[in-house]
Amino acid sequence: MDEIADRVFPQITERGLEDLRARIGVPIENTLEPWCHEATRDAIRHYAHGIGDDNPLWCDPDYAATTACGDVIAPPSFLFACSRIISGYVGGLPGVHAMWAGADWTWHRPIRRNVAIETEAWLKDLIVHQTRFSGRAVQQIYHVRFREKGGGLLAEADSWCFRTDRDIAREQGTKYAGLKEKPPKRYSEDELIEIYRHYAQEEVRGAKPRYWEDVAEGEPLPVMVKGPMTVTGFIAFAQGWGGLYIRANKLAWKQVHKHPGLGIKNAFGIPDCPERVHWENDFATRVGAPGAYDYGPERCSWLTHQLTNWMGDTGFLAKASCKIRRHNPEGDTLFFRARLARKFRDETGAYVEIQQEAVNQDGEQSVVGAGTVRLPSRG
Numbered sequence: 296m297d298e299i300a301d302r303v304f305p306q307i308t309e310r311g312l313e314d315l316r317a318r319i320g321v322p323i324e325n326t327l328e329p330w331c332h333e334a335t336r337d338a339i340r341h342y343a344h345g346i347g348d349d350n351p352l353w354c355d356p357d358y359a360a361t362t363a364c365g366d367v368i369a370p371p372s373f374l375f376a377c378s379r380i381i382s383g384y385v386g387g388l389p390g391v392h393a394m395w396a397g398a399d400w401t402w403h404r405p406i407r408r409n410v411a412i413e414t415e416a417w418l419k420d421l422i423v424h425q426t427r428f429s430g431r432a433v434q435q436i437y438h439v440r441f442r443e444k445g446g447g448l449l450a451e452a453d454s455w456c457f458r459t460d461r462d463i464a465r466e467q468g469t470k471y472a473g474l475k476e477k478p479p480k481r482y483s484e485d486e487l488i489e490i491y492r493h494y495a496q497e498e499v500r501g502a503k504p505r506y507w508e509d510v511a512e513g514e515p516l517p518v519m520v521k522g523p524m525t526v527t528g529f530i531a532f533a534q535g536w537g538g539l540y541i542r543a544n545k546l547a548w549k550q551v552h553k554h555p556g557l558g559i560k561n562a563f564g565i566p567d568c569p570e571r572v573h574w575e576n577d578f579a580t581r582v583g584a585p586g587a588y589d590y591g592p593e594r595c596s597w598l599t600h601q602l603t604n605w606m607g608d609t610g611f612l613a614k615a616s617c618k619i620r621r622h623n624p625e626g627d628t629l630f631f632r633a634r635l636a637r638k639f640r641d642e643t644g645a646y647v648e649i650q651q652e653a654v655n656q657d658g659e660q661s662v663v664g665a666g667t668v669r670l671p672s673r674g
Contacts, residue, residue, distance in 0.1 A: 304582075305390030305556065306460050307433060315387040315435070318418045323386070326416065327379040330537025333411045334377075339369045342376050345535025346596040347521065347528075350499050352608050362502060362608045369406035370603060371612045372596035374441050374450055376536050380416040381439045381454050382592050384539050388433070389556030391458045392569065392582050395591030396434070397618040398454035400599075404447070405611070411444035419453060426457075433458040459583070480626040480656065482523060490628055493520035500607030507638065507645035507670040515634045516649065519601045522628030522656075524589055526574045529625075532593045533573075540568035576625070586624035594619060594629075598651050598664035601631050605649075606668045613646070614667040620660050629653040629661055636665075645672040 331338045336356065343353040348370060351358035359367040375382050383395035406412075422434040436455040442448055482490075498517055522528075533541060540557055542550050551558035551566045558566025561578070572579040576586045595617035602612055623629065630653060637648040651664040 307388060307391055307431060307458060311388045315421055320417055323380065323416045327384055329377045329379060331376040334369045334373060334406050334408060336367060336408060339367055339373060342373045342535035343370055345532040346593060346600055348600045366408045371402055372599045373406055375592040377412045377441060378414045378439050379539060380437050381452055382539060383456050385435050385456050388458050393456040393458055396455055396457050398452050398595055400450065400452040400615045402450040402612060404449055406449060413442045413444050415440050430460065490520055493518060499604050502608050504609045504671045505607050507672045510635055510647060512635055512638055516601065516605050519631040521597050524623055524625055524627050526587060526625055529573045529589055532590055536592060538570055540570045584622050588622040588624045591619055594662050597631065601633060602649060602666040602668060609671045611669040612666060613669050617662060617664045619662050623661055628656045644669045
């Protein structure tokens with residue numbers, strides 16, 4: 296792509312990439328403090344409600360006391376609130392936009408109430424791509440391990456962001472050329488009734504075991520709906536997850552003073568965080584997005600929400616993957632569809648593999664995912 300004559304933002308440089316490559320495999324020290332150090336009752340509930348999940352196993356101690364867990368546990372994706380790295384806090388290339396784009400998770404045990412969580416992380420790889428969104432983009436992959444303080448491994452994951460040239464994405468990117476010309480979506484009452492019907496019929500499996508012997512390869516999972524998306528919903532997720540750069544007053548000043556690339560001036564000339572692409576349409580379009588859009592970890596959490604609803608209290612989500620395909624601007628609605636792709640056993644139990652996909656109200660693919668669930672067996 297041609298160079299932009301009047302640049303607004305910093306760009307990806309070979310020197311910056313060289314500096315980043317030198318960090319591969321090096322443990323990351325002194326990262327931003329996580330939103331949650333411990334899986335307290337309130338922290339778990341705030342996170343679950345932030346993704347629209349009212350499963351009583353996460354949210355109701357009286358109910359949870361009657362289950363095999365004996366107390367509330369956290370939804371698997373709660374760990375996004377326990378590490379800024381897994382959530383998209385990337386080092387290097389100051390001032391270059393970062394978009395969280397996917398993760399591969401493995402969980403080893405449930406996240407129990409009041410457990411203190413420690414993490415270790417390192418840059419795993421850098422991959423350069425050519426994209427329709429911004430021309431050259433850099434996939435920046437991190438590995439993070441989550442441990443119970445003084446105990447064993449809870450989970451581990453690879454997550455990645457794409458670093459993109461904001462000016463090229465805005466001026467020359469073709470991915471959203473058609474979408475930018477479309478008028479904002481306005482829902483009819485009949486459309487809203489159909490969306491809300493899915494909410495009214497959403498099933499949380501709960502205490503009734505779903506046995507491995509009772510499911511068959513090829514069978515579908517219930518469709519899950521998320522949306523219509525609003526800035527209110529994005530803020531609800533940030534309340535439970537914590538965000539990356541949301542700070543107020545003196546703390547905002549300290550952040551920008553330490554990392555000047557995070558301070559991008561708003562309409563009032565005030566340096567403000569790049570995270571406002573999720574609630575400011577004007578700023579979102581300046582970086583090449585079609586408008587204020589949802590969070591990547593939020594969408595990953597919606598995929599795991601569909602799986603935990605289906606598997607019930609006696610299931611265990613062992614693995615999950617998420618690959619984001621496009622932005623979901625305010626006004627979009629996602630329909631999550633899934634099917635059971637494979638059943639198998641090994642020495643640790645009876646498992647199913649599930650393939651997932653979400654499309655928006657126009658049938659455009661938003662995200663693909665997969666999960667491996669251990670189910671109870673009558674055998």
